[in-house]
Amino acid sequence: DGGITQSPKYLFRKEGQNVTLSCEQNLNHDAMYWYRQDPGQGLRLIYYSQIVNDFQKGDIAEGYSVSREKKESFPLTVTSAQKNPTAFYLCASSKFRDRTNNEQFFGPGTRLTVL
């Protein structure tokens, strides 16, 4: 079955440590996205990528980094520079970013807690 996987589901990190969240898709989608969701709030875009080896900053990129070395994979690193990293992180993908009716498919999410 095709889909998006994120691991781990729950992640705990000590303050000052970097941590990498995994996102893999086998839907053959070109575009991939990372969002952050805080309690009672909508999704905020961190980074997105249209094609391999290319990515752009979203609205809240500070303190995060990404890579897109393979079409299937778009890992997100939460660095120690991110002031308030505790949140629910969602990865998504879509067929073509520039097609208006291409909805996004979401992974199950990773809940990151900084201790």
Add this chain to the structure above:
Amino acid sequence: GQNIDQPTEMTATEGAIVQINCTYQTSGFNGLFWYQQHAGEAPTFLSYNVLDGLEEKGRFSSFLSRSKGYSYLLLKELQMKDSASYLCAVRARYGQNFVFGPGTRLSVLP
């Protein structure tokens, strides 16, 4: 700037009909999406509107008025499993990414 508003919470009774509104102000418009999100889970796609009017999909319908910057999601014959958050998202311009609203948390009571 871009802004999307939705009511924070709504309550309805099993079997009833509920309408969740979404108003948006964006620099352009190129499609509106509705997603359902159960607590602690990923959002799932419900509907898409780009032209004015009503789109129907089983128990769910979505309406769009571009001149008013307004959309609603209509849920009929409510079931307990419909208790979830409903997210409205707008694509402001061709090739741009989505802007999500804060979501409306719907509680369906027996």
